[in-house]
Amino acid sequence: MLRFKIRRFISVGILSVSMILLGTAISQAQNAATPKNTAAEAPAATVRSVPKTVATVNGEEISYQQLSKTCVQDYGDDVLQRLLGRYILEKACKDAKIEITEDDLRQEVMETAKKFSLPVDQYLGLIERERGISPSMLILDVIWPQVAVKKLAGKEATPTEAEIKIEFERRFGPAVKARLLSVKTKDEALKLRAEALKDVSQFPELAQQYSTDPYSAALGGEVPPIRRHLNSEEFEKIVFALKPGEISQPIPVANQYLLILCEEHVPQDPAIKLADVRAELEQIVQQAKINEAGMKLSQKLEADAEIDIYLNDPVKSAARPGVAAMIGKKPISIAVLGDECIARHGVEALDGLINRALITQAVKKAKIQITEADMDKEIARVALENIPPKADGSADVDAFLSLIQQRYGATPERYRHDVIWPTLALTKLVEGKVKVTEEDLQRGYIANFGKKADCRAIILNDLRTAQRVWAAARENPTEDNFIDLAKKFSADAGSRSLGGKIPPISQYGGQPELEKEAFKLAEGELSGIIQINGAYLILLCLGQTEPIGVTFEETKDLIEKNLREMKIQDAIGEKFEELKAQAAIDNYLVGSTKSPAEKKAPEIK
Secondary structure, X not given: OOOOOHHHHHOOOHHHHOOOOOOHHHHHHHHHHOOOOOOOOOOXXXXXXXXXXXXXXXXXXEEHHHHHHHHHHXXXXXXXXXXXXXXXXXXXXXXXXXXXXXXXXXXHHHHHHHOOOOOHHHHHHHHHHXXXXXXXXXXXXXXXXXXXXXXXXXXXXXXOHHHHHHHHHHHHOOEEEEEEEEEOOHXXXXXXXXXXXXXXXXXXXXXXXXXXXXXXXXXXXXXXXXXXXXXXXXXXXXXHHOOOOOEOOOEEEOOEEEEXXXXXXXXXOOOOOHHHHHHXXXXXXXXXXXXXXXXXXXXXXXXXXXXXXXXXXHHHHHHOOOEEEEEOOEEEEHHHHHHHHHHHHHHHHHHHHHHHHHHHHHHHHOOOOOOHHHHHHHHHHHHHHHOOOOOOOOOOHHHHHHHHHHHHOOOHHHHHHHHHHHHHHHHHHHHHHOOOOHHHHHHHHHXXXXXXXXXXXXXXOOHHHHHHHHHHHHHOOOHHHHHHHHHHHOOOHHHHHOOOEOOOEXXXXXXXXXXXXXXXXXXXXXXXXXXXXXXXXXXXXXXXOOOOOOOHHHXXXXXXXXXXXXXXXXXXXXXXXXXXXXOOEEEOOOOEEEOOOOOOOOOOO
């Protein structure tokens, strides 16, 4: 039996539910969340009122049934878990004689909105625009379970004085400003520690070069200040005992060995008093305790529930067609699940169906055929590019498809349908129009194998600061001074932590303004202020790298292949935008209509 997770459904933090609207949304959600005649009856779905046809694309209809089927395929597992979780919470509340009223829901919403100092009614537009979640669904999926768990948890959710003090130290107490270097073995950690002790200022570059943690490595090992009660007691004891400039011995953490460089001890801010933030901390601790209580509650309720899952089980589905799951002796039908899926995800799923219809119509008009063999060949190509081949050098398609399913939850059939087919279709629509010129090849060769400008860069957000920093760099145009200025002023964390060191700049690498300025500079020369994409850059040229020792003829085929793929991808994007612009689309689910864009008449010369 599939073990669904109520905890996904009930432990959403307070921040997630702030953007909702009171009023009818609470009534709708409360009606959907209220158990029906018996404790064993499946919860009712919240169904949007939609016509039989949900959209037309150039006159071709997309039916409600098509949308329902697609939604169940893409979102059915998750939505079914929510339905089951909601039912189990309903039954637990009924057994405990707990009633959740509209006033309870309204109060929870208002308390949440108050934390952001905003009227509740201002949240609705934002959440529907950015997340596509209706107020009633948010109340049903988050607010109602939150209130239910609070009531079921009772006194267990009340913060103690000790817990409040710990939370205060965790957020506002003393901290250690540090850098981190993570490696796999103790011997490697000891070797790097010995190297760093020769010159502690090398630690950022060692972290960037050797650390296995990509996030801190990109910043030269820089991590957020380390505070108490966030890591193991032993780890914090070691870190807080370090003096500024000291490097720890290797610390074993989760199959890694960490080196910690202490840069500074940051004392607690005396201006922040416990009394001033007590109310905020109480809410944070209470929320954490509610989540913990919810986890324990979910485990108990899951163990006691009589749940049988039919969805995606061919044997069970054949025995009881149209049933998604059984709760006790009551079924949840595929139709009910489809309605729930549409209510939550219908808008985005319909967008996908509309897009596929556009591509299908274009392929049919162009009389293009896409065979199963075409798709097999494309999957093999993608597999070879992403995972190691088999011993004989052929694509390990089974392993690749297994990875896709594990990582993205897409079955091989869905991957073929939703990714491979549209990609091939659009590729065949544009590939005859893509050309790689001799000039393209020459530029590609220079970009990949030619000289590069080796520079340091200071990146700034405003012109006034850039002018001040540039003047300071010009006054003392040494690399050491430039490094100090980068560490002090650069707005980019990576550039700042590495003293302005950036990857060498290629010609024809896609940044013409930057490339033009970089290649004008002689070694040791300072650039002017370069404005790119709203930022201001100052470069110090360290010279130019030597070209890689391969000839144009040796690399021509590889360059042509890569350029062709890049141009095809660009053409695919343009073609798809063209299909959308020329289409007549009626979306009844959101009430929108789009007419074809008028084609401009050719200019008469």
